[in-house]
Amino acid sequence: MTFLILSQLLNGFALGMIYALVGVGLTLILGILNIPNFAHGALYAIGAYLTYTVARLTGSFYIAILIAPLGTVLIGLVLEHQGIRRLYSAHHDYQLLFLFAMALILQELIVIIWGPVGFSVMPPKALMGATNLGFVIYPTYRLALIVFTLIIIVTLTVFLTFTNLGAILRAGIEDREMASVLGINIDKMFLLTFGLGAWLAGLAGALATPILGLTPTMGLDILPISFVIVVVAGLGSVPGAIVAGILIGIAQGLTTIWWPQAANVVIYILMGLTIIARPQGLFGTR
Numbered sequence: 001m002t003f004l005i006l007s008q009l010l011n012g013f014a015l016g017m018i019y020a021l022v023g024v025g026l027t028l029i030l031g032i033l034n035i036p037n038f039a040h041g042a043l044y045a046i047g048a049y050l051t052y053t054v055a056r057l058t059g060s061f062y063i064a065i066l067i068a069p070l071g072t073v074l075i076g077l078v079l080e081h082q083g084i085r086r087l088y089s090a091h092h093d094y095q096l097l098f099l100f101a102m103a104l105i106l107q108e109l110i111v112i113i114w115g116p117v118g119f120s121v122m123p124p125k126a127l128m129g130a131t132n133l134g135f136v137i138y139p140t141y142r143l144a145l146i147v148f149t150l151i152i153i154v155t156l157t158v159f160l161t162f163t164n165l166g167a168i169l170r171a172g173i174e175d176r177e178m179a180s181v182l183g184i185n186i187d188k189m190f191l192l193t194f195g196l197g198a199w200l201a202g203l204a205g206a207l208a209t210p211i212l213g214l215t216p217t218m219g220l221d222i223l224p225i226s227f228v229i230v231v232v233a234g235l236g237s238v239p240g241a242i243v244a245g246i247l248i249g250i251a252q253g254l255t256t257i258w259w260p261q262a263a264n265v266v267i268y269i270l271m272g273l274t275i276i277a278r279p280q281g282l283f284g285t286r
Helices: 002-033 040-058 061-082 092-114 140-162 164-181 186-212 218-233 238-258 265-277
Strands: 130-132 137-139
Touching (some): 002 140, 002 164, 002 186, 002 218, 040 092, 040 186, 040 218, 061 092, 061 186, 130 140, 137 140, 140 164, 140 238, 164 186, 238 265
16 A cells, blocks of 8 residues: 555656646746636647657657647747737737637647547657666656656746846736836737746646647646646746645545545645635735
8 A cells, every 4th residue: 555655646746747837837827917828728738749740750759849849839929929919908808718719729720630539659668667766666757757847847947036037027927017117028028928838838748648648628628727726826926836736746646546536626625725725825925
């Protein structure tokens, strides 16, 4: 039983790291643009399917996880520059409807291009099999995923904390009107933020393919979880999104041991408890 618990803890941590990437991307967009990006899940799915396609064309999964997220960035930049930007002065409902429509369009494009039937993707040969950690034998790909996502998250944290551009993004999250008054180009900041959020969503989708497989509705599956992460973390809190993503992943992993049917329900239980106990989220201030 101990080995099972340890294994599920690691499974939950690996899944939580994917959630963290998606949650951080949504947090940045929601914190700065003040727009709930309903197309975020679709970008995650596009990243996964592009990974599958690039891996087949190049024969390399490693090349795929580098190129595929860039494809989602391109889509994200087009959505912001040619769509959302034209609606900033309009009522908030128009922005929401536009993003919701784009999510449906992207999902249907997945069905048209790749078909309605889901399929699985094998990890690269070097990461197949399992690794003996001493206390548990664990899939090598999941271990590599944990290490890689930790590197990405640490790099992102350093970028947001110690660079001028990161400081601008953090200022936009705290008070975008004041950032504008101080001479920061809001349009460029919005474009950069949406592109960064799209890249994180696409990267999460790329890394998740060997674990979760591919289905046309995978974007709709991840989207509510992403919003739960934002609620639990607190609006605009990047560290909170990381912690919340990991907590939700671990909660799912442990729930699977004793009550598999409730593995998805526990996500919303955590959200409900957070709203009751701390409405501003674990790390939020507003």
